[in-house]
Amino acid sequence: MTAIVSISDVSKTYASGFTALKNISLDIHKGEIFALLGPNGAGKTTLINIICGIVRASTGHISADGHDIIDDYRKARFKIGLVPQELTTDAFETVWATVTLSRGLFGRGQNPAHIEKILKDLSLWEKKDSKIMTLSGGMKRRVMIAKALSHEPTILFLDEPSAGVDVELRRDMWEMVRSLRANGVTIILTTHYIEEAEEMADRVGVINKGEIILVEEKQALMRKLGKKEITLELAQPISAIPDSLAHHKLELSGNGHELTYSYDTQGERTGITTLLQDLAQTGIRFRDLNTKQSSLEDIFVDLVRERS
Structure with missing residues (x-):
């Protein structure tokens, strides 16, 4: 141009x-x-x-x-x-x-x-x-x-x-x-x-x-630099993330009622499919799902922090 x-x-x-x-x-x-x-x-x-x-x-x-x-x-x-x-x-x-x-x-x-x-x-x-x-x-x-x-x-x-x-x-x-x-x-x-x-x-x-x-x-x-999060509201609380789910990027919060899965926007969507399949195999059910994507502000703050 x-x-x-x-x-x-x-x-x-x-x-x-x-x-x-x-x-x-x-x-x-x-x-x-x-x-x-x-x-x-x-x-x-x-x-x-x-x-x-x-x-x-x-x-x-x-x-x-x-x-x-x-x-x-x-x-x-x-x-x-x-x-x-x-x-x-x-x-x-x-x-x-x-x-x-x-x-x-x-x-x-x-x-x-x-x-x-x-x-x-x-x-x-x-x-x-x-x-x-x-x-x-x-x-x-x-x-x-x-x-x-x-x-x-x-x-x-x-x-x-x-x-x-x-x-x-x-x-x-x-x-x-x-x-x-x-x-x-x-x-x-x-x-x-x-x-x-x-x-x-x-x-x-x-x-x-x-x-x-x-x-x-x-x-x-x-x-390229943004991240997405999927938060699963569990039907029943859990006390810890099962070993069978350890390879997923999961965080447990909300007194055991929420599982948050983070991935970058370049990541493969098959990761989400695999996560849901693994959850079903462990018997963990969820009743709601929310998604969140990084804003430009999130990316900017991360960039400046990395270079400071």
Whole structure:
């Protein structure tokens, strides 16, 4: 697939000696929603700030839509929209004025119809004449998104866009992001809300201690690293797992009333069939069965724990 953002051997070491990024290489595909996950201090924001020209990398090369971010920074920056974590807006400006100004800063001519559409899509139209200082935190977050979209970028970075935002607005933003992707915009998302990545992302990258430890299509990742559990509610409690069932991955709980069987999603389903047959042979009967599959959050936590 075509890479719209290409990152090659990027590192960042600050004057203090702290290394925030270590030899990052990554391609973001054109038209995808890419979720970059990692704990606090992992390097997510540093990487985004380097791509957007806010921070200078110590080593490495990056191109945005074919333009080197250093040698051809004007054209590269023109392609990029950024919604930062911090709410940095002019408190005394109106919503309409600050979004219109952002468009002008990129050399775009006036386009009231485009600004109107953005504000309506973000449920800001009724607030267009309100000063930023009068808005709630959620509304200010929407203004930041509107500013980032004002110059019609082809690449949009959303750095923790749902921080401090209620559930309803979060879902509205998900719909907006899907709409942008449908119109050809590539979305790079960092988030602490794993359900956000699980809901929207096409691919997931995990960064920890300044290093990319995994990049995978979301569905493939969940198939490859996810686990499933089957919990059997027994008709009669048992005091211990019989020796004849010892080769199965079973745990006894619920005061002897529950048997839990764990297996990875790559495992053969014949294992479940064999388990049920073995249970019948031992005379253990069950009256109910429940299944559970790992979420993306479970996988992420396990990955970070393994690499820490």
